[in-house]
Amino acid sequence: MKNITVPENFEKRQKVLNEDTVPLNHHGVLNHEVVLSDRDDDSHDNDVDIITKSRPKTRKPDLYKVVLLNDDYTPMDFVISVLEHFFNKGGEEATRIMLEVHRKGVGIAGVFTYEIAETKVGQVTNFSRQHEHPLQCTMEKE
Ligand code: TYC
Secondary structure (H helix, E strand, O other): OOOOOOOOOEEEEEEEOOOOOOOOOOOOOEEEEEEEEEEEOOOOOOOOOEEEEEEEEEOOOOOOEEHHHOOOOOHHHHHHHHHHHHOOOOOOHHHHHHHHHHOEEEHHHHHHEEEHOOOOOHHHHHHHEEEOOOOOEEEEEE
C-alpha cells in the first residue's frame, strides 16, 4: 500500500472493529480500520478513513455436498465408475452409494469446499454427456 504522510495537526486513532460483529470477507480476512481526524474538530466531519492493515484470520471453509440424482437410463456400472474415478471411492463403497441413489433418488458422492465441489460437478456432467448418459450431479451447501 502507498505510504500516506500524516499532517502534524492530525491525531491518529486506531479503531479495531469488533471481531464478533464484523463479518470476515470470503478469504477470512478481518480488516483493521484507522481513522485520521483533525484534533481541533470535534465533529470529525473531515475524518479520513483508510485501511492500513489486514491480518488473516483462520476460519473453517464453507462445505458443499456433491450429490448424484437417480434416473432411469444411466447404467449402474457407469455410476459406480464415476464414484471410483472422480470421488476416489473403492468398489464396495461406490456400489453402496450408487444403490442408495437408485433406491432413494439422491445420494452424497462427497463433501468439498466450493471450488472443488464446482469442479467435480463439471467433470461428472461432462463425462456423462460425453457418454450420452443423463446422470445429474449437483452441489448443495452443507
Ligand atoms: N436407476 C439407474 C438404473 O436402474 C441407476 C442409477 C443409479 C442411475 C444412480 C443414476 O445416480 C444414479 N440403471
